[in-house]
Amino acid sequence: MNTSDTSLPVSAASPAAQASEPVDIITFKDVVKRFGDVTVLDRLNFSVRKGEKVTIIGPSGSGKSTVLRILMTLENIDEGVIHVAGKPLWHEEKNGELQPASEEHLREMRKEMGMVFQQFNLFPHMTVRRNITEAPVHVLGLGKEEANARAETYLELVGLSDQADKFPSQLSGGQQQRVAIARALAMKPNIMLFDEPTSALDPELVGEVLNVIQRLADQDDLTILLVTHEMQFAKQISDRVCFFDKGVIVEQGPPEQVFTEPQEARTQEFLKGFINPEG
Numbered sequence: 001m002n003t004s005d006t007s008l009p010v011s012a013a014s015p016a017a018q019a020s021e022p023v024d025i026i027t028f029k030d031v032v033k034r035f036g037d038v039t040v041l042d043r044l045n046f047s048v049r050k051g052e053k054v055t056i057i058g059p060s061g062s063g064k065s066t067v068l069r070i071l072m073t074l075e076n077i078d079e080g081v082i083h084v085a086g087k088p089l090w091h092e093e094k095n096g097e098l099q100p101a102s103e104e105h106l107r108e109m110r111k112e113m114g115m116v117f118q119q120f121n122l123f124p125h126m127t128v129r130r131n132i133t134e135a136p137v138h139v140l141g142l143g144k145e146e147a148n149a150r151a152e153t154y155l156e157l158v159g160l161s162d163q164a165d166k167f168p169s170q171l172s173g174g175q176q177q178r179v180a181i182a183r184a185l186a187m188k189p190n191i192m193l194f195d196e197p198t199s200a201l202d203p204e205l206v207g208e209v210l211n212v213i214q215r216l217a218d219q220d221d222l223t224i225l226l227v228t229h230e231m232q233f234a235k236q237i238s239d240r241v242c243f244f245d246k247g248v249i250v251e252q253g254p255p256e257q258v259f260t261e262p263q264e265a266r267t268q269e270f271l272k273g274f275i276n277p278e279g
């Protein structure tokens with residue numbers, strides 16, 4: 001079954017979708033994602049509450065990034081339904097049925113989320129300021145002055161007010177990643193998705209990026225979904241840690257529980273590979 005040729009009854013929507021104030025801001029219901037013959041997400045059920053800080057950990061290839069890329073609408077799903085902020089993400093309700101979403105629907109839904117990638121993905125030919133104002137101007141329709149003011153606000157938040165006229169190549173990796181965070185925040189998303197945001201950084205630059213994410217995690221309203229191998233940081237900022245393996249959640253719970261007393265053999269085995277995860 002593929003969403004591009006499938007209609008689902010609206011009753012497949014989660015109860016949260018019908019409530020005016022959904023408790024869960026993200027829900028995956030029986031989501032399947034395949035790449036060719038490989039099933040990457042295997043009837044995944046997963047939800048995130050508004051304002052919750054959730055970390056996804058797990059072995060390479062377990063489907064962690066795919067979850068974020070699907071949310072950011074960079075990858076489609078093959079089966080199941082996802083709701084974001086009470087609305088179906090990859091579907092639209094029409095005549096009492098869930099139909100595959102139009103480009104316009106996806107564009108609207110994308111505004112709920114900002115994503116920060118491992119490789120920063122800044123526009124190399126644009127200044128730091130332009131990198132940040134581009135989407136607010138072209139997607140949200142902000143005027144140049146308002147967009148510039150926004151850029152200043154978020155550059156200050158990430159400690160880079162003095163770098164606005166530089167180009168990405170003139171910045172360190174840690175600075176580039178902080179610009180990428182400011183760029184995502186400038187769209188004022190309700191949900192921030194971080195895909196291994198420190199994996200491409202030299203060790204001495206990791207701390208400055210984690211400090212910025214920590215500051216965001218202190219905001220109660222912002223929902224954060226973070227894929228990381230930084231176990232100590234995961235423990236520090238998460239309300240919940242989810243251990244993924246082979247496209248399903250094997251184990252999840254508060255960080256103290258998952259890191260200190262993992263219940264499942266696969267989680268125990270995975271965590272053994274990290275030095276002092278329970279730190």
Ligand SMILES: Nc1ncnc2c1ncn2[C@@H]1O[C@H](COP(=O)(O)OP(=O)(O)OP(=O)(O)O)[C@@H](O)[C@H]1O
Pocket residue numbers: 035038040058059060061062063064065066067
């Ligand atoms: N566009 C794609 N085309 C084909 N296969 C893909 C694609 N994207 C991901 N995959 C495969 O899907 C599986 C899950 O990938 P994913 O990137 O979600 O894993 P991950 O848990 O984030 O791993 P890592 O920690 O190495 O980043 C992997 O086997 C990967 O090779």
